[in-house]
Every structure is written in structure tokens, then in C-alpha cells.
Amino acid sequence: MHAIQQSPVSSKTAASQSIHTSNQEESERIASFVMKNTLPTVVVQGLGFVGTAMVAALSIAQHSDGTPCFKVIGVDVDSEQGQRKVSKINAGKPAIVSSDHNIDQAIQCGWGEERLMATTLVDAYQYADVLVIDINLDVQKWYDKNELEYDVDLSIYRKAIESVAETIKENALVIVESTVPPGMTEEVIYPIFEAAFERRGLDILKLSLVHSYERVMPGANYLKSITDYYRVFAGMTPSASVKARRFFEQFINVDEYPLTELASPRASEISKVLENSYRAMNxxxxxxxxxxxxxxxxxxxxxxxxxxxxxxxxxxxxxxxxxxxxxxxxxxxxxxxxxxxxxxxxxxxxxxxxxxxxxxxxxxxxxxxxxxxxxxxxxxxxxxxxxxxxxxxxxxxxxxxxxxxxxxxxxxxxxxxxxxxxxxxxxxxxxxxxxxxxxxxxxxxxxxxxxxxxxxxxxxxxxxxxxxxxxxxxxxxxxxxxxxxxxxxxxxxxxxxxxxxxxxxxxx
Amino acid sequence: MHAIQQSPVSSKTAASQSIHTSNQEESERIASFVMKNTLPTVVVQGLGFVGTAMVAALSIAQHSDGTPCFKVIGVDVDSEQGQRKVSKINAGKPAIVSSDHNIDQAIQCGWGEERLMATTLVDAYQYADVLVIDINLDVQKWYDKNELEYDVDLSIYRKAIESVAETIKENALVIVESTVPPGMTEEVIYPIFEAAFERRGLDILKLSLVHSYERVMPGANYLKSITDYYRVFAGMTPSASVKARRFFEQFINVDEYPLTELASPRASEISKVLENSYRAMNxxxxxxxxxxxxxxxxxxxxxxxxxxxxxxxxxxxxxxxxxxxxxxxxxxxxxxxxxxxxxxxxxxxxxxxxxxxxxxxxxxxxxxxxxxxxxxxxxxxxxxxxxxxxxxxxxxxxxxxxxxxxxxxxxxxxxxxxxxxxxxxxxxxxxxxxxxxxxxxxxxxxxxxxxxxxxxxxxxxxxxxxxxxxxxxxxxxxxxxxxxxxxxxxxxxxxxxxxxxxxxxxxx
The missing domain is CATH 3.40.50.720 (NAD(P)-binding Rossmann-like Domain)
Incomplete structure (x- = not known):
């Protein structure tokens, strides 16, 4: 049992938080949350700008008969900021301040119906039927004599994926929703799962790994930019794509905004960064x-x-x-x-x-x-x-x-x-x-x-x-x-x- | 009496053309054409890709009662190619081969009604109520060790403008429709008219000088790309803009494609090259x-x-x-x-x-x-x-x-x-x-x-x-x-x- 992206100071920080319960208690709280009903469990890893909107969108997803689709667990890192976000969700409030009140209402709804919780414990991953990775992959950028220099350090991101690969169910649907360097899902993330599954004696072919990207925008249509907008995705395998499509259909208005399925995760990854590069270049x-x-x-x-x-x-x-x-x-x-x-x-x-x-x-x-x-x-x-x-x-x-x-x-x-x-x-x-x-x-x-x-x-x-x-x-x-x-x-x-x-x- | 852009070989070339009449005869032919009716005379300088479409569009322009708006004279240089274009128009055919039969029909129409002729003699300019400049301003471009080098030589273009400035009526509307370096109409073309008008004892304030650009595209909608598309223009003076607007309204479908008037010729000139640079860059x-x-x-x-x-x-x-x-x-x-x-x-x-x-x-x-x-x-x-x-x-x-x-x-x-x-x-x-x-x-x-x-x-x-x-x-x-x-x-x-x-x- 360990927290994702644990920094040297995080245990001290955690100890100073009166709201932080012991790992054992938190673990039991998660287990008891999951037992409450038989709805599929969606875990959202990372409660930042995208993760918050995803948690909100998933909280209000319902079937045509009005019954809810999911229970949702938000996970963030065991840092002061992560603890703060988790506490907010656990009090029925968004982890990110926004001018879109629909986000507040959606989170209030999921929380009120006891279908939404958040935690910093990676224990949560083991319960995921669907795991959505919404953690940031940052770029270090600096200028040296007016030359733009940059570096991409995968180590933190890799560790976060490893913590998922060590605990996730064999037949889970894992959706990489982070903006990543094209090729990452196939060349970096899949091998992490492959190695962990081999160690754990699991069949990697049963895992469904997908890249998909959001087009979330801050502002008044923050929630709608998830639920009512075009989404692109691509699975590592055809069956992963099928599972992902079914999942997206449950919380995205696909009648008005049909899904776009691409041939490979790297195509989906390129699409995301090309979109933004196009705009930056213009x-x-x-x-x-x-x-x-x-x-x-x-x-x-x-x-x-x-x-x-x-x-x-x-x-x-x-x-x-x-x-x-x-x-x-x-x-x-x-x-x-x-x-x-x-x-x-x-x-x-x-x-x-x-x-x-x-x-x-x-x-x-x-x-x-x-x-x-x-x-x-x-x-x-x-x-x-x-x-x-x-x-x-x-x-x-x-x-x-x-x-x-x-x-x-x-x-x-x-x-x-x-x-x-x-x-x-x-x-x-x-x-x-x-x-x-x-x-x-x-x-x-x-x-x-x-x-x-x-x-x-x-x-x-x-x-x-x-x-x-x-x-x-x-x-x-x-x-x-x-x-x-x-x-x-x-x-x-x-x-x-x-x-x-x-x-x-x-x-x- | 001299031909525009006359090259050293052109007189010899002209002499070898059996269709070429003497300057005196040609001059009389123009005068007699102009006398045929009282319609305003539009002279189009340059029978290239844009000039041909303009001649066609102007030939079929008509008032709401069905009467024609203009008589049109196309002018091209006294070269073998120029002579060929002029001969074509004078036989009721387009100067440029095109897949758009509307161009053929329009030119046939103007020619058949004796409202369209072409010549290589600059004599024509003196009759222009409106003169449209459609001559190309080329760029010399080359690569030196993979470095793009270029040069813009204004001399031929300047000479063509000078030939207009020497003969044009004081109160004519002159429309620069060529793609030119931004600033050209105000900084180069206007001063040429100013100097010529001073020599000729004319009032430069009576001349209406305008820049306007077309968005002509080759292909099946060649003519329509003049008559049924958005047009941008800007006069040196407010009264020049008013005159230009009235002129455009007679052959452009401005109800569906409203005219865009900009504040200065240089704005219109920038607009044109920015449009194309945007596309090239993308x-x-x-x-x-x-x-x-x-x-x-x-x-x-x-x-x-x-x-x-x-x-x-x-x-x-x-x-x-x-x-x-x-x-x-x-x-x-x-x-x-x-x-x-x-x-x-x-x-x-x-x-x-x-x-x-x-x-x-x-x-x-x-x-x-x-x-x-x-x-x-x-x-x-x-x-x-x-x-x-x-x-x-x-x-x-x-x-x-x-x-x-x-x-x-x-x-x-x-x-x-x-x-x-x-x-x-x-x-x-x-x-x-x-x-x-x-x-x-x-x-x-x-x-x-x-x-x-x-x-x-x-x-x-x-x-x-x-x-x-x-x-x-x-x-x-x-x-x-x-x-x-x-x-x-x-x-x-x-x-x-x-x-x-x-x-x-x-x-x-």
C-alpha cells in the first residue's frame, strides 16, 4: 500500500492534516464504498483540471431509464494540494474552482448519492472496472540565450502508471487521457503493464488499453466540454476500442457529437498535440x-x-x-x-x-x-x-x-x-x-x-x-x-x- | 503613341504578325469603337488570368432593366503573346484557355454586341472612365545554397503605370487590381500619377485611385470567382471609395457577397498577401x-x-x-x-x-x-x-x-x-x-x-x-x-x- 507520486515531505504533510485518517481506515472506507452497490467502478487518476471535469461528468451519467451508470473514485497524490482536492470531493465540492456551476451540481449529485468519493490511496485502483489516467505529463522549458530548450521527464508519470499496473484487475479498461508524447501508450505505458502483469501472473491480452483525448476548456462550458463535444480515441486492440466506445457512449452526447475512432493510440496522441500545435502556430x-x-x-x-x-x-x-x-x-x-x-x-x-x-x-x-x-x-x-x-x-x-x-x-x-x-x-x-x-x-x-x-x-x-x-x-x-x-x-x-x-x- | 512594356524585339515581332495593323489605323479603330455608344468605357490593362475574367464579367454586366453597363477595352503588351491574346478577344474568344464556358459566353456576348474590343495600343487609356490595372508584378526567386533569395523589380510595372498616367482622363477611376507589395498604391503608384498630372496641368485631386483585390480561382467557377465572391477595396480618398463601390456594384453580386471597404489601399494590399501567406504557411x-x-x-x-x-x-x-x-x-x-x-x-x-x-x-x-x-x-x-x-x-x-x-x-x-x-x-x-x-x-x-x-x-x-x-x-x-x-x-x-x-x- 503506497501513495502515488509520494514525495519525501508528503508523509509529514499528511500527518499534519487532521482530516487524514490512517491508511488502514482509508482502505476500509474505499472497500465499503465499493461494496455499497453493484454499479461499475470508474477510478479517475488525477483530480486536476481534466480529472475534475471527468469526475463530474461520470457522476451524472445515467441510463435511459434514469438509473446511474457508475460509481466514481477520484484519486490524487498524497501531497498537501492532493489532500486538499480529495477533501473537497469528499465534501461534495469540485477539486478545482470553476465558474461553471454545472460542475458543482454534478459533483454534489454523485457525492449526495454516495456514488462519488476521493482518496490518496492507490488501493482504489484494484476496484476499477474502468481507470481513467488524468495525470499531467509536464514539460520543463527554459531559454538559454534566446534558444528554447526543453526536457520531458517521464519518471513521475511512469511511477504513477506502475502503481496502477501493480493493482489493476486483469480485465479492466484503462484509458490514457493525459496529453502525452505520441507513441507513449504503445511504447512506454503498455510495456509497464506487460511487465507488471507478467510478474502478477496475469494475461496482458485481457487488459484493454486505450488512448483518448478530451478537449476540455475552462469557463462557463467546462462540464459540457466533456459531455457535449467531439471525442477522439483509439485502442491497442479492436476489443479495447469496443469497450472504450461503450464507456464513452454512457456519458458523452454521441448523437450530436459522434465519437472518432482512430487506427492506433499513437494516431490519437498525434491528433491531440497537432490540434494544439496548429493553433499555437497560427x-x-x-x-x-x-x-x-x-x-x-x-x-x-x-x-x-x-x-x-x-x-x-x-x-x-x-x-x-x-x-x-x-x-x-x-x-x-x-x-x-x-x-x-x-x-x-x-x-x-x-x-x-x-x-x-x-x-x-x-x-x-x-x-x-x-x-x-x-x-x-x-x-x-x-x-x-x-x-x-x-x-x-x-x-x-x-x-x-x-x-x-x-x-x-x-x-x-x-x-x-x-x-x-x-x-x-x-x-x-x-x-x-x-x-x-x-x-x-x-x-x-x-x-x-x-x-x-x-x-x-x-x-x-x-x-x-x-x-x-x-x-x-x-x-x-x-x-x-x-x-x-x-x-x-x-x-x-x-x-x-x-x-x-x-x-x-x-x-x- | 507607344505600346506598353515595349521590349526591344516587339516591333519586329509585331511586323511579322499579319494581323497587326498600323498604329494609325488601330488608333482610329479604338476611337470609332468608343464613339459607338455612350456607355462608360472600362479599360482593363493586362489580359492575363485576372484581366480575362474581368473583361468577361464587365461584358455581361447589366442594369436592372437589362441594358448593358459598360463597353470594355482590353489592353495587352505589344509582344507575340500579347498580340495573340488581343486577337483572340477581337475574334470573340477568351485570351486564356479555361474550362469555364461562362467565360467564353460572356466574351462572345460583349464582342457580339460590339461592346468589347482589345488592343495593344496605349491610346485606349485616354478613353477610360474606369481603368483596371491587371498586370502582373512578378518576383524573381532563386535558391543560393538552400537559402531562399528574391528580388522585386518595379521598373516594368512602373512603366505600365506611367503610360496610363500620361494619357488618362483627369476624373477617371483607376483601380489597381494587381497583387502588389503593400504600400505600393500610396507610395509608388500615386506619386507617378501626381508627377504626370502636374506635367499635364491636371488636378490630381480629381483622380480616383483605389486598390482592390480579386480572389479569382481557375477551374469551373472562374467567372463566378469574380462576380459571385467577396471583394475587398480601399480608395486613396473617401470619394474614390464611393466611386469604386458604385463600379463594383454593377458587376458583382453584392447582395450575397457584400463588399468590404478598408481604411487605406495599404490595408487592402496587406489583406491580399496575408490571405495567401496564411494558406502557404498552413x-x-x-x-x-x-x-x-x-x-x-x-x-x-x-x-x-x-x-x-x-x-x-x-x-x-x-x-x-x-x-x-x-x-x-x-x-x-x-x-x-x-x-x-x-x-x-x-x-x-x-x-x-x-x-x-x-x-x-x-x-x-x-x-x-x-x-x-x-x-x-x-x-x-x-x-x-x-x-x-x-x-x-x-x-x-x-x-x-x-x-x-x-x-x-x-x-x-x-x-x-x-x-x-x-x-x-x-x-x-x-x-x-x-x-x-x-x-x-x-x-x-x-x-x-x-x-x-x-x-x-x-x-x-x-x-x-x-x-x-x-x-x-x-x-x-x-x-x-x-x-x-x-x-x-x-x-x-x-x-x-x-x-x-x-x-x-x-x-x-
């Missing part, structure tokens, strides 16, 4: 045209609207402050790692990697415009409006605000932070104001709109001036200020700079 | 994933189908043989030239240029696969199926077949050429067979499907084998052969190679 491509439009005095947003009339060009991206989140900032690196490490290729995914690089540097474009306008930023008070990476969502994972913040701090600026949804920025360990008035009252010399939150879009021209009359420069890095509002600010001694808005040079 | 992006899929044994077409379910990803491109045509192969270079030469930028459109480079090299990927399969290509007979750059169209401009052909010839291969639509390859000065049977009868050792012509898609598995039973290798570079057909060929001693079809490694 954003990076627009960045060089953003700079061109600024040089040429052209409003790129107007141009893009003209281009998007063509359905063949409808996916073209817009200028912006930067790219954040968990996927677009790293998935191309997973693919590149796989290409060279799992498939022995001599060549890299050069364009895809370059796109990640460009996107990582994007906030420095806004920073550069600001620097050019003011010369020095020393002791300049800068109001950074928006630390989330996504509009109308409280999500600071890999937020571009971080790069901008760091660059300003290195210049000796004083930063004022605002976000409509975020009140604490965990990556920076900083409080964030939710009150624009409070930011305005501190008379910032620079205001930068970094995220397209509705609150910012709704500020009228008069309020904009009233709030920030102290500003020498306002940077609109996300198409927040319309030309109409911009023209109201002319003659007010505020310099307006817009990313992708080259025409403002002549307008103001 | 093709180049997929090329690196094509190679990855082949290495990983994955069918990328299957993966792309899964990804395209998402409307946010519907523009993702597919693997293929290469990129050709007049636009995608050079428009990013025009943009880059403008960025550094007209707007003084220190940085290049790196990603866009790299995409053109990648696409230019694409046919060498198919060549590489073939080389890897056979070792040497010396004295190998290779059937190249498709020399056009586009499916079901006879268009060899910048065709990727050229690069492939050259590489094979350099290895000492014997090339057999087939195309469903092309019977003469002008760039190579070679005849091309339209008979697959005739190609098969020559027992090629290699067959490569290079274009997605319908004829190729319709070959069934049995015919495929019957036609090419002599082949050691068949390369499917454009997703011509389905997996079903491919499996019928297994065991036949033919090696199948598919671009982007990594799964064929295991299939066969």
Missing part, C-alpha cells in the same frame, strides 16, 4: 503580421475581418498580448520529444517549436512598445489589467502576464495588478485586485489591457478617462478599446498604443 | 507533421479528419505533393519586400518566408521517398501523373511538378508525363499525354500521382494494377489511393508509398 504566424501592420500604419483587426469572410480562412488568429494555459505552451514540445526520442527522427518539428518560442515572447512585444514610448520604466507605476491567460476565466496557468510582469519588474517598475476573476496569482504568490476603481485611485502612469475580459470591454470612453486620467500611456494589447473610444481620448494627453493597431499612429 | 506547417506521421507509422489524413471536426480547426491543410500557382509561391515575398523596402523595417516576415521555402521544397520529399525506396533512379522510367498545380484544372504556373521533374532528370531518369487537362507544358516546352493507357503501355517502373485529378481518383484497384503492373513503386503524393485499393495491391510485388500515410508501412 497565433505565432499572426505575430509577425502584427508587427508589419504596426509599421505600415494598418489596423490588422479590420484586415482580418475582411479575410475571415472566406470560410477557407476562418481560423486565422488575431493579434494579442500572448499565449497561456497548459496546452498551447507545451504540446508541440511533447510532439518534438516523441519524434526524436521515441521514433528516432533526426529532424525536429522546427516550425511548431518556433511557434512556441514566438508565443512565449509575445508579451515582450507589448513591453517593447511601452519601453519605446517611455524610454525608462524605472519607478513607473504600471497597472496590469488581466493576469489570467483567458478572457472571462480565472486561470493563470502559464499566463503571458508572467513574462510581462517579470520584464517590468526587471526595469524597476511598480506593478498594480487587476483581474476580473483572479484574486490571487498562485504562480507569483501575489494578491490581485478585483476593483478597477481601486487601481485607478493609485494613479497609474501606464495602463495595459492584457486580457479580453468582458469587464474591460464594457468600460465606456468617459469611464476610461475618469478611471485612468493619470495615465501617460494606455496599451491595448487585446483589442479592448474601439476606435470610437480611442478618438474620445484624443487631446487628453494620453498616448494610446494598440497591438496590431498601426492606424492609431495616425488617428491620435 | 501548408508548410503540415509538411513537418507529414514527415512525423510517416516516421511514426500514422495515417495523417485520418488524424486531420478527426481534427477538422472542430470548426476552430477546419482550415487545417492536408499533406500533398507541393504548392504551385501564381500567388502562394510569391505573395509572402512581396509582403516581405514591402516591409523592409517601403516601410523600412529591420525585421523580415520570417515564418512566412520560411513557409514559401518549405513549400518550394515539398516535391523533393516525394522524390526523397522514391530515392530511398529505389536507391538509384538512373534509367528508371518514371510516370509523372499530373503536371498541373491544381486538381481538375489545366494550370502549370509554378507547378511543383517542375521541381520533381528536374530532380528526377538530374538523376538520369526517363520521364513519362501525363495530365488529364494539360497537353503541353509551356514552362518545360514538353508535350504531355492525356491518355493513361498510353503511359501504362510504356511500362513505367515508377508511377507517381502528383495531382488530385478526378480521373486518378476514379481508377479502381483492378485498373490500377492492370495499367501499372510493370511498376516496382507507386508513390501516392496526393491521397489518391484509398486504403481499400491499397490493400488490393498487396502481394502484387508493387511497393506503395504514400505521402502522409505512415500506416502503409505496416499495411503492406
Amino acid at each position: 497565433i505565432a504566424f499572426i505575430q509577425e503580421w502584427t508587427e508589419f501592420a504596426e509599421e505600415a500604419g494598418v489596423n490588422l483587426f479590420e484586415v482580418l475581418k475582411a479575410i475571415k469572410r472566406r470560410t477557407t480562412h476562418s481560423n486565422i488568429m488575431a493579434p494579442g498580448f500572448g499565449v497561456g494555459g497548459y496546452c498551447l505552451t507545451k504540446d508541440s514540445l511533447l510532439a518534438d520529444w516523441s519524434k526524436t526520442n521515441l521514433f528516432g527522427s533526426a529532424s525536429h518539428l522546427e516550425k511548431s517549436i518556433a511557434a512556441v518560442h514566438t508565443n512565449d515572447q509575445m508579451p515582450l512585444h507589448s513591453f517593447g512598445l511601452l519601453k519605446k514610448a517611455l524610454g525608462s520604466l524605472e519607478n513607473t507605476s504600471i497597472a496590469l489589467l488581466g493576469v489570467s491567460y483567458l478572457n472571462d476565466v480565472a486561470d493563470t496557468r502559464s499566463s503571458p502576464a508572467d513574462t510581462f510582469y517579470e520584464a517590468c519588474m526587471a526595469e524597476g517598475a511598480n506593478m498594480l495588478l487587476h483581474d476580473s476573476f483572479v484574486s490571487y496569482w498562485p504562480e507569483r504568490k501575489l494578491n490581485v485586485s478585483n476593483e478597477l476603481e481601486a487601481i485607478g485611485a493609485q494613479n497609474p502612469e501606464v495602463v495595459i489591457f492584457a486580457v479580453r475580459h468582458s469587464e474591460y470591454l464594457q468600460i465606456d470612453a468617459e469611464s476610461l478617462y475618469r478611471l485612468f486620467s493619470s495615465a501617460k500611456v494606455i496599451v491595448d494589447a487585446n483589442n479592448i478599446i474601439s476606435d470610437e473610444k480611442a478618438s474620445c481620448l484624443s487631446g487628453k494627453n494620453i498616448r494610446l498604443i494598440g497591438v496590431g493597431k498601426g492606424h492609431w499612429k495616425t488617428l491620435l | 501548408i508548410a506547417f503540415i509538411q513537418e507533421w507529414t514527415e512525423f506521421a510517416e516516421e511514426a507509422g500514422v495515417n495523417l489524413f485520418e488524424v486531420l479528419k478527426a481534427i477538422k471536426r472542430r470548426t476552430t480547426h477546419s482550415n487545417i491543410m492536408a499533406p500533398g505533393f507541393g504548392v504551385g500557382g501564381y500567388c502562394l509561391t510569391k505573395d509572402s515575398l512581396l509582403a516581405d519586400w514591402s516591409k523592409t523596402n517601403l516601410f523600412g523595417s529591420a525585421s523580415h516576415l520570417e515564418k512566412s518566408i520560411a513557409a514559401v521555402h518549405t513549400n518550394d521544397q515539398m516535391p523533393l520529399h516525394s522524390f526523397g521517398l522514391l530515392k530511398k525506396a529505389l536507391g538509384s533512379l538512373e534509367n528508371t522510367s518514371i510516370a509523372l501523373l499530373g503536371v498541373s498545380y491544381l486538381n481538375d484544372v489545366a494550370d502549370t504556373r509554378s507547378s511543383p511538378a517542375d521541381t520533381f521533374y528536374e530532380a528526377c532528370m538530374a538523376e538520369g531518369a526517363n520521364m513519362l508525363l501525363h495530365d488529364s487537362f494539360v497537353s503541353y507544358w509551356p514552362e518545360r516546352k514538353l508535350n504531355v499525354s492525356n491518355e493513361l493507357e498510353a503511359i501504362g503501355a510504356q511500362n513505367p517502373e515508377v508511377v507517381i500521382f502528383a495531382v488530385r485529378h478526378s480521373e486518378y481518383l476514379q481508377i479502381d484497384a483492378e485498373s490500377l494494377y492492370r495499367l501499372f503492373s510493370s511498376a516496382k513503386v507507386i508513390v501516392d503524393a496526393n491521397n489518391i489511393i484509398s486504403d481499400e485499393k491499397a490493400s488490393c495491391l498487396s502481394g502484387k510485388n508493387i511497393r506503395l508509398i504514400g505521402v502522409g500515410k505512415g500506416h502503409w508501412k505496416t499495411l503492406l
